[in-house]
Amino acid sequence: MDQLTLGTRNVSLEFPGVKALSNVDFEITTGEIRAVVGANGAGKSTLMKVLAGANPDYMGEVYLGDKTVDLRTTMAAKKLGIQIVYQEIDTALVPTLSVAENVMLSHMVVETHGHPMLDWNKLRRQAQEVLDRLHISVSVRTLVQNLSLAQKQMVLIAKAVVSKCNFLILDEPTAPLSDTETAELFRLVKHLRETQNIAIVFISHRINEVIQICEKYTVMRNGEIVDTAPITGATTTREIVEKMLGRTFEETFRREHVPIGEAASFQVSHLSGAAGKVNDVSIHVKKGEIVGIAGLVGAGKSELCKTIFGAYAKTGGSISLDGATLKIATPSHAVKNRIAFVPEERRKEGVLVHETVSFNLSAACLKNFCTASFIRKKKVDANAQRYVEDLGISTPSIRQLVKNLSGGNQQKVAVGKWMAADCDVYIFDEPTKGVDVGAKQDIFHLITEITKRGCSVIYASCENTELLSLTDRIYVLYDGKVMAELATAETNEDEIMYYAVGGKAVRA
Amino acid sequence: MQASLYPNLPGLQKRKQTFRFLLDWAAIITLGLCFVIFTVIKGNSFLSVDNMINILRAMSITTVFGIAATVTMAADGFDMSACTLASCAAYVFVSMYLWYGLALWLCVVLSILVTLVMYQLTMFLILVCKVPDMLATCALMFVHQGLGQWYIGGGAVSTGMRLPRTGALPARTTLSDSFSAIGRAPWIIVIMLLCVLAAYVFLEYTKHGRFIYAMGGNRQAAKLSGINIKAYRYMAGMITGVFIAIGGILVASRGSSAQVMCCDNYLMQSLAAVFVGRSVGGAEKPNALGTLVGAMLVSTLENGLTICAVSYYVLPAVKGTVLALALIAAYAGKKEE
Numbered sequence: 001m002d003q004l005t006l007g008t009r010n011v012s013l014e015f016p017g018v019k020a021l022s023n024v025d026f027e028i029t030t031g032e033i034r035a036v037v038g039a040n041g042a043g044k045s046t047l048m049k050v051l052a053g054a055n056p057d058y059m060g061e062v063y064l065g066d067k068t069v070d071l072r073t074t075m076a077a078k079k080l081g082i083q084i085v086y087q088e089i090d091t092a093l094v095p096t097l098s099v100a101e102n103v104m105l106s107h108m109v110v111e112t113h114g115h116p117m118l119d120w121n122k123l124r125r126q127a128q129e130v131l132d133r134l135h136i137s138v139s140v141r142t143l144v145q146n147l148s149l150a151q152k153q154m155v156l157i158a159k160a161v162v163s164k165c166n167f168l169i170l171d172e173p174t175a176p177l178s179d180t181e182t183a184e185l186f187r188l189v190k191h192l193r194e195t196q197n198i199a200i201v202f203i204s205h206r207i208n209e210v211i212q213i214c215e216k217y218t219v220m221r222n223g224e225i226v227d228t229a230p231i232t233g234a235t236t237t238r239e240i241v242e243k244m245l246g247r248t249f250e251e252t253f254r255r256e257h258v259p260i261g262e263a264a265s266f267q268v269s270h271l272s273g274a275a276g277k278v279n280d281v282s283i284h285v286k287k288g289e290i291v292g293i294a295g296l297v298g299a300g301k302s303e304l305c306k307t308i309f310g311a312y313a314k315t316g317g318s319i320s321l322d323g324a325t326l327k328i329a330t331p332s333h334a335v336k337n338r339i340a341f342v343p344e345e346r347r348k349e350g351v352l353v354h355e356t357v358s359f360n361l362s363a364a365c366l367k368n369f370c371t372a373s374f375i376r377k378k379k380v381d382a383n384a385q386r387y388v389e390d391l392g393i394s395t396p397s398i399r400q401l402v403k404n405l406s407g408g409n410q411q412k413v414a415v416g417k418w419m420a421a422d423c424d425v426y427i428f429d430e431p432t433k434g435v436d437v438g439a440k441q442d443i444f445h446l447i448t449e450i451t452k453r454g455c456s457v458i459y460a461s462c463e464n465t466e467l468l469s470l471t472d473r474i475y476v477l478y479d480g481k482v483m484a485e486l487a488t489a490e491t492n493e494d495e496i497m498y499y500a501v502g503g504k505a506v507r508a
Numbered sequence: 509m510q511a512s513l514y515p516n517l518p519g520l521q522k523r524k525q526t527f528r529f530l531l532d533w534a535a536i537i538t539l540g541l542c543f544v545i546f547t548v549i550k551g552n553s554f555l556s557v558d559n560m561i562n563i564l565r566a567m568s569i570t571t572v573f574g575i576a577a578t579v580t581m582a583a584d585g586f587d588m589s590a591c592t593l594a595s596c597a598a599y600v601f602v603s604m605y606l607w608y609g610l611a612l613w614l615c616v617v618l619s620i621l622v623t624l625v626m627y628q629l630t631m632f633l634i635l636v637c638k639v640p641d642m643l644a645t646c647a648l649m650f651v652h653q654g655l656g657q658w659y660i661g662g663g664a665v666s667t668g669m670r671l672p673r674t675g676a677l678p679a680r681t682t683l684s685d686s687f688s689a690i691g692r693a694p695w696i697i698v699i700m701l702l703c704v705l706a707a708y709v710f711l712e713y714t715k716h717g718r719f720i721y722a723m724g725g726n727r728q729a730a731k732l733s734g735i736n737i738k739a740y741r742y743m744a745g746m747i748t749g750v751f752i753a754i755g756g757i758l759v760a761s762r763g764s765s766a767q768v769m770c771c772d773n774y775l776m777q778s779l780a781a782v783f784v785g786r787s788v789g790g791a792e793k794p795n796a797l798g799t800l801v802g803a804m805l806v807s808t809l810e811n812g813l814t815i816c817a818v819s820y821y822v823l824p825a826v827k828g829t830v831l832a833l834a835l836i837a838a839y840a841g842k843k844e845e
Contacts, residue, residue, distance in 0.1 A: 091729060092726075101718055105735075116716060117715075143790070
């Protein structure tokens, strides 16, 4: 079979304010399975989108064989046989159509020009052939909406290989899959490599999977390729993780010492839920303690927070506060039990963007500002004024709509809302996401202030440096399970990363 | 959620399948039950050939409007103004025939053409100005009503009326037999079945139909598969336009005139037919045969209950209940997001 080479030469890409890729030289040849690894924001997905024609503003050149190609549209990439399966598989399938139609959709658009009538038998037969060839056992007549996540992904891969496909990019394909589903996917990937002239790029955060399936890996960090090396029997998870992290460290936040209570105050035991994404998790938090939840994107951090808060259904386990068992089936129960939650998607879930700063700051405890159901405006404003000053929210007035504030200030409002509510347990999910350094420090101070009141704090983040500087203890999640419980003072970034990519707890 | 609680219970799986099956065929099962119950109660006065034709005739206009809505909704569109536009089509049809004495076939063609021209405005608002379908057509509903009534001068178009504004005598004073035949059995039933068949073949057996479903099911995925989604939304709109005009013509012919706002009341029942038909046979999307079943269900109920001497003013409550039940069948089984 002909060997085809796809590569980039000096490719750079800038997003407003960020250099997402700088001078990247990447090359892949048909017949290999290549892993691309890196921490969050290293530029893996950005690079793959360039190859798929979805980032039209790149500088530098992309070549196929000895010819330079212009990949400015997704169609251009597809015509060259570059297919990508994105992580968000639901955006690429039509749920109300059958498997056969979904597999053949692009094919129908391109290949059946001039034949308006559809030959259902032929269509189903062709789709069946593709599925058979890949040994995927799904009925072609089933509607896609009735498939499991893994099956949908298989259908997407089938759809990719129906059309001309020399380079198949799988962007974090295993993130939502269970172990058996992952094994099935790996079988498919290996099968494809053996039977077709195809190169597979495999993006994953799970290093042990990468070692298991790939022959070569490329490490990216801060928009650059750090290393490309073959995977041999001697390659270890640790070695790859070290390359991913490099030797750079962010400036750290010095937190004040806050006395921590003796006994566990807030206890979560054997919690499962969120449709299988939280699996038998047991954690506890003492009064005045900040407990970190570490883990990569998709490890189940948000799911854990939301399950505790009652936003996702629980299937097992219990939650107790100061020895009393809490029944939390909905967020409303959680709030009544004085638990506060600052969600990750703040614009969508954390603040009311079309309302004023003043209203937002009283929204979680409006009852306190009312007399017989009538809102006492003066009290609301006094409360708002106090927190705007306390938290240093920079806003021209408390009447300003929250949507006009910067990201960091919105986040402060989201936190301030719960400060006013005076809760016992605070859960933060990625509170520093998209927040600049200055605001980050403010938010850290805020959280420390909260613990001074004797509250318990759960802090979920995928920024390990933050966890190390802010928390007292860290639980590392992987696949919805707790892999390790680490004392912050005795651990380091490497160790967290080791567990976060699925390393087993064997090290001392 | 239940599946994860009891993952390996075959009995539960089986029960779920049976439940799903019942939901999928709920409309047909209800239809069958209606027939059995009305036959048991009223015997041959319900189950006679004449009465069956009654039912078919009564459902035909709703079905045609339902087919129009089916095509739009297959593309994930929505048209609140379909039936007000149909009234305009009816005005044009009858006025061309009576006022200007044109040949019947020419009146039909002109009526369809005018409808399509007016539908450009709908498409302009939706595709070019990007107004959401519901809002755009809500506004156009009033435009259609006003324009249509301006054209007919505020009064019905029927035999023996002078032309508005000029006051001239109409070219024809009577309606011909072929004009009236369109609105009577068997022709009205034949036309309805042809419309259903045409929409069925188009949506199920042409790739254009499947592309319309694809964009209706997931616009983003359809776009990434290389489908020109604007072109297909436009195509769906134009086909809808044709069915709207046909519906208007049937109403006019059946009523032997174009009364003011003669079609406006068909909107809700035609939408009801589409919603009832959505889940028939597990299709999970608006489809021509399902719409036929939906319209038949509503019509059979009306007919049967009337024969059973239920007051006409109570009938809407019954229709509403059936619609609610059908919608429960379609949505209650859904997984929570």
